Amino acid sequence: MLDALDRKIVAALERDARVSFGELAEAVGLSKTPCWKRVKALEDAGVIRGYSTRIDPAAIGFGIEAFIQVSIDFEVSDAFEAAVKKHPLIRRCYATTGEADYLLQIVTVDMRALDRMLREELSRLPGVRRTVTSMAMREIKGDISFAEAAAHALR
Amino acid sequence: MLDALDRKIVAALERDARVSFGELAEAVGLSKTPCWKRVKALEDAGVIRGYSTRIDPAAIGFGIEAFIQVSIDFEVSDAFEAAVKKHPLIRRCYATTGEADYLLQIVTVDMRALDRMLREELSRLPGVRRTVTSMAMREIKGDISFAEAAAHALR
DNA sequence: CCTGAAATTATCTTAAC
DNA sequence: GTTAAGATAATTTCAGG
Numbered sequence: 001m002l003d004a005l006d007r008k009i010v011a012a013l014e015r016d017a018r019v020s021f022g023e024l025a026e027a028v029g030l031s032k033t034p035c036w037k038r039v040k041a042l043e044d045a046g047v048i049r050g051y052s053t054r055i056d057p058a059a060i061g062f063g064i065e066a067f068i069q070v071s072i073d074f075e076v077s078d079a080f081e082a083a084v085k086k087h088p089l090i091r092r093c094y095a096t097t098g099e100a101d102y103l104l105q106i107v108t109v110d111m112r113a114l115d116r117m118l119r120e121e122l123s124r125l126p127g128v129r130r131t132v133t134s135m136a137m138r139e140i141k142g143d144i145s146f147a148e149a150a151a152h153a154l155r
Numbered sequence: 156m157l158d159a160l161d162r163k164i165v166a167a168l169e170r171d172a173r174v175s176f177g178e179l180a181e182a183v184g185l186s187k188t189p190c191w192k193r194v195k196a197l198e199d200a201g202v203i204r205g206y207s208t209r210i211d212p213a214a215i216g217f218g219i220e221a222f223i224q225v226s227i228d229f230e231v232s233d234a235f236e237a238a239v240k241k242h243p244l245i246r247r248c249y250a251t252t253g254e255a256d257y258l259l260q261i262v263t264v265d266m267r268a269l270d271r272m273l274r275e276e277l278s279r280l281p282g283v284r285r286t287v288t289s290m291a292m293r294e295i296k297g298d299i300s301f302a303e304a305a306a307h308a309l310r
Numbered sequence: 311c312c313t314g315a316a317a318t319t320a321t322c323t324t325a326a327c
Numbered sequence: 328g329t330t331a332a333g334a335t336a337a338t339t340t341c342a343g344g
Contacts, residue, residue, distance in 0.1 A: 015207075017206035049209035050209045107301070135252040137252060141248040143246060144244075144245065149217070
């Protein structure tokens with residue numbers, strides 16, 4: 001289990017993954033050595049999965065984000081999931097409860113590309129029976145800090 | 156607009172935000188200085204929004220992930236959105252087209268906490284009229300590389 | 311399990327070309 | 328774009344609380 005110092009470390013790394021160990025140690029109130037050891041331990045324990053870069057989808061050319069609820073034929077779920085993992089425009093995919101079997105989040109350059117994506121690519125993935133598309137008009141909130149969420153949940 | 160080298164840089168940074176400039180330069184086939192300059196330019200242009208850490212929600216104590224479609228009274232949309240931004244357990248929020256007005260992704264420790272979250276917190280946010288909850292049973296795909304998506308979309 | 315310091319190695323950042 | 332060099336930071340090790 002993570003203690004309060006670990007959570008402070010994780011929160012700081014979620015805010016800025018490129019912070020130096022010197023700054024990180026100062027921010028959490030430790031000296032460099034134990035701070036470094038805790039980060040390594042968090043990596044080894046799988047709490048920290050890796051370090052990534054936040055990209056602005058619009059700045060790189062993606063004007064459209066959409067959510068798609070997908071119902072499939074479960075006999076080919078493995079093939080469907082493999083195809084989802086391979087498709088570059090599918091950002092995220094969850095198996096969900098409810099009316100649909102999966103929830104997908106996709107990006108496309110524009111509406112024309114979204115239309116092509118839906119008609120020519122998504123509908124042809126293995127086992128797809130029905131799709132319901134909802135456009136993301138605006139992002140209100142991006143990713144949260146899990147460490148801060150944990151501090152709230154465990155209060 | 157980003158050229159092929161910029162996209163390679165972004166792809167490498169999305170894979171590992173803590174890669175050294177030496178390794179990054181070698182990976183994209185540049186020497187360190189121009190590589191460093193391109194990264195700074197990408198940061199200044201807002202293409203790179205920041206560097207973050209991927210955390211395993213389960214490892215930090217969140218056993219439940221859920222999607223919630225929320226319909227609200229638009230007269231208080233500003234207050235609703237402000238409350239959403241402040242709530243630590245709401246990971247993501249998009250304003251969407253379709254039956255509901257917003258799509259939220261939340262995390263909770265367990266089912267009991269999800270029940271409390273829905274009944275005592277979400278339903279009391281400003282203007283909330285109706286919620287439809289769908290559990291995320293399994294994550295098929297996490298975040299993609301936008302740089303690789305762009306390479307696909309612009310082919 | 312922490313601090314602090316010292317030594318080594320690697321990396322960052324700037325400046326000159 | 329390159330190469331080069333001084334400033335900074337990462338990492339390991341060790342003595343000690």
